[in-house]
Amino acid sequence: MKKVNSLGARIFQYFMQGVLLLAPVFITGWFIYSVFQWLDNLIPLKFKLQGKENIYLPGLGVVIILIVITVAGYVSSFFLISKLLSFFDHLLEKTPGVKIIYGFVKDFSEAFGGKKRKFTKPVLVSIYQDDVYQVGFITNEDLKEFDLLEHVSVYIPNSYAVAGNLFLVKRARVKALDHVSPTDAMKFAISGGVADVE
Structure with missing residues (x-):
């Protein structure tokens, strides 16, 4: 009985390894294909050749x-x-x-x-507790219009989403990440901290 359980556990382990291996490839492929299809259907071109039906040229x-x-x-x-x-x-x-x-x-x-790129200053920001940080981006360092001379605006992307939150925080609660590229910081934040930072 133990051998059957052991075999079942190993098969399940191999199945999960297969999912972890193939899921990123298939999801990325599906996303690229979906974007390609959507763009291609914006201008659906069909040609009629002599004596033949309309021919659709994908791409x-x-x-x-x-x-x-x-x-x-x-x-x-x-x-x-x-x-x-x-x-x-x-x-x-x-x-x-x-x-x-x-x-x-x-x-x-x-x-x-564009020319006014804002997500170029990755930072660690302490919002809720002094020793707990979130990865964010300084989007504005001049908040005079809000009467907040000691504050900066920090955008914090949500994990596994394109949405995020904006916080106006004191400069003292923000640590610059000069050694981390904006792309790596964004990947790290959106992936929930599982992406590698080079």
Whole structure:
């Protein structure tokens, strides 16, 4: 009976090892495939050849989207176009209703990858207890508009989620992580502390 239990335990152990080995690969593949499909379906192109049904070319929609984005980035570097885009940007920021959505999306995208990148200063911050820390990012060091001269704003991402919380804390409760890259700090925080920090 013990041998049967031992064999069952070993099979279960091998099964769990297989799950741990294959899950990251399949989940990553599924995510990339889903994003690819979503982008590709934004421009569903079908061609009709002589005497044949419509032919769908997978990936062509993604290629067109990438080309359009790249050309838009290139064209926006011209002086006249940049002035026109700046005017359009100003118009959207002043339009009632639209300005809330546009401003949020613009600020969020620029915080991650634009000229105003915000998640570049990883820190350890003590919020609830003096000797307990959370990984976060300083997003603003000047909080005069809130009458908080000794405070900084720290964004703390939630583990296994894209959401997070913003705290306004005293500088004394924040420790800079100069030796840790922002990418590693974000990975560490989002993974719940299981990702390796190089």
